[in-house]
Amino acid sequence: MTDFAYSIVLTPDEDGGFLAFVPDLQGCMGDGDTPQDAVSDVMDATSAWMEAHTDRGGEIPLPGDSKARFDAVMKEREEYIEKLEADLLEANRTIRKLKAQSVSKSGGIGQFFTNSFQAA
Structure with a gap:
């Protein structure tokens, strides 16, 4: 499997903590109490997103698509x-x-x- 470098968008959550999402992977997001926790969570979510997407026969979009x-x-x-x-x-x-x-x-x-x- 090829490694891709996707952008992660990190924003403060209005209820506290932080939200992170990968714009290239629709619906792929994570959260956490700290920016590091949110990034770690979205990285785990990225792996799960890719696995589920390929299991359904989808192609993994290239970064920047x-x-x-x-x-x-x-x-x-x-x-x-x-x-x-x-x-x-x-x-x-x-x-x-x-x-x-x-x-x-x-x-x-x-x-x-x-x-x-x-x-x-």
Whole structure:
């Protein structure tokens, strides 16, 4: 069997840890608590992916065959990050607006804290 050098994409997972995937091998991914764990996991997954793929009669793609898919995944990732940042900014604006409304209705910041402590 010929050895290939596939690219591995490593990204932080939103729930903690790291995700790793091989863009040339559709669906081949791994994860781990550290970048090293995620890379190790995806390397194990790569071997299993290749074995399963060849068992089904598929050909192993050459590294770089899926550059367009890789570019699409990276674009999708960037769009997701941009949307997340916009959502966080909007949430921050909403929180500030609600705080300002609450303070103004309660008679100022001093009254706001007094009311807050009395309510508790």
